[in-house]
């Protein structure tokens with residue numbers, strides 16, 4: 538059924554066809570194999586079983602409320618110390634003004650993530666969410682990674698659950714997947730020692746999932762990690778999903794080294810990017826969507842990824858800072874027409890969605 542040249546993959550391919558769960562060691566074997574065509578074909582089989590030829594995109598806008606961050610993650614080019622002349626904090630009014638200025642036609646989502654600044658307490662976050670909901674009642678507010686939520690809990694002297702309740706009350710609609718990086722504590726210690734650990738990251742998602750809200754999850758690859766760290770990361774996500782079921786989408790993120798403390802590293806190869814796309818589709822049998830975030834992968838690799846397990850590209854984005862500060866060469870945003878062309882050019886069917894994957898009719902279509 539699949540073009541397999543590495544015979545070690547044969548038993549795995551039988552499990553893939555039968556829809557059976559792959560083990561940790563089978564995940565490692567997938568990374569050990571260089572049979573990328575076989576891996577891609579297996580992942581594509583699962584992707585088409587779940588989503589046919591659809592590739593989802595949305596109309597969204599990214600805003601980073603602050604780049605002021607005490608955490609100093611070694612892979613990050615975006616964060617600035619509070620006293621740095623280039624650090625900024627947008628007020629809730631600034632955020633609404635920016636949304637008015639940059640919002641693309643038909644926008645259904647504003648995605649907001651930022652740094653960790655001890656001066657910003659829970660009220661700041663609730664205020665900007667409220668201000669955005671007042672100005673754009675129909676738009677979904679996807680904001681705050683677990684890392685930010687755990688930090689707000691600490692600086693505002695609240696439990697994680699209490700922070701989530703306040704954010705939901707203000708109008709938060711879902712949570713993005715950032716801050717996961719690599720869960721293994723030895724790697725985490727070397728790349729982002731000041732960020733919350735895996736336990737708090739999962740505890741935050743648990744609180745949001747228990748309240749019936751959705752979130753995404755990510756993994757940052759191409760720095761110090763090796764295959765067993767990536768498989769461990771995926772298995773932890775899969776275990777959480779078995780219990781709570783609130784992850785909609787997994788996004789493998791590729792480390793961009795420019796302007797970071799790891800600028801001497803090459804970042805992930807194109808081969809690894811496609812391999813991880815496929816491995817994640819095969820390992821994460823309980824997470825419905827795999828996103829090839831075009832901003833970070835580049836448009837061409839995001840197209841190839843649509844044949845290696847991915848079924849989503851993210852959206853218009855409009856203004857992107859995190860990857861562009863780290864040397865991304867992609868545009869900062871794409872129009873709907875460009876996104877649809879990119880998706881059609883790789884032989885997939887573009888399908889407009891909202892944040893929670895409800896399919897929408899594109900404007901102008903009767």
Ligand code: V47
Nearest residue numbers: 612613614713714715716753755757791792793863
């Ligand atoms: O957590 C930071 C990563 C993430 C770099 O949920 C870097 O739909 C590469 O999570 N090179 C934030 N990566 C972005 C994120 C995200 C993006 C798009 C969609 C969604 C979603 C979530 O960016 C951070 C970190 O893993 N990051 N610096 C860098 N130099």
